[in-house]
Amino acid sequence: MKVLGLLFLFIGTMISGASACTNSKEDTTMSHKINIAVNNQSFTATLFDNDTAGAFIKMLPLTIDMIELNGNEKYYDLPNSLPVNASNPGTIQNGDIMLFGSRTLVLFYQTFSTSYRYTKLGQVDDPAGLEAALGPGNVTVTFEEK
Secondary structure, eight states: OOHHHHHHHHHHHHHHHHHHHHGGGGGGGGGEEEEETTTTTTEEEEEEESSSHHHHHHSSEEEEEEEETTTTTEEEOOSSOOOOOOOOOOOOOOEEEETTTEEEEEEOOOOEEEOOEEEEEEEESSTTTHHHOOOOOOOOEEEEEE
């Protein structure tokens, strides 16, 4: 009887562990639309369904001065830390919106390989023209809910 009880306990643990693993893919589910305004141009982005994006949404609307870095991204250090679930994406895509560390919001405008770890926030739906709108230097960007 003890063996049967242990077997049920083992199976129950495996099932609950398997269901927990499926929740780790929540980053890939897109759910919330925001607007990104820069230099009189507007871009729609979709945020992922994760704790980081949820905390970011609570900060909106947000108008910030983003700093140019490396000719491929703009960044801004948020006043408060957000939840993190960092991983290495391998390749950054034009239009990716990510968090570096727990406070640095990054908007990428070029595609390139990376060895750094980021927490995914979302993606600009159609990044055509994003690089031109952001320009070569620092820029003021507004993030707001649609």
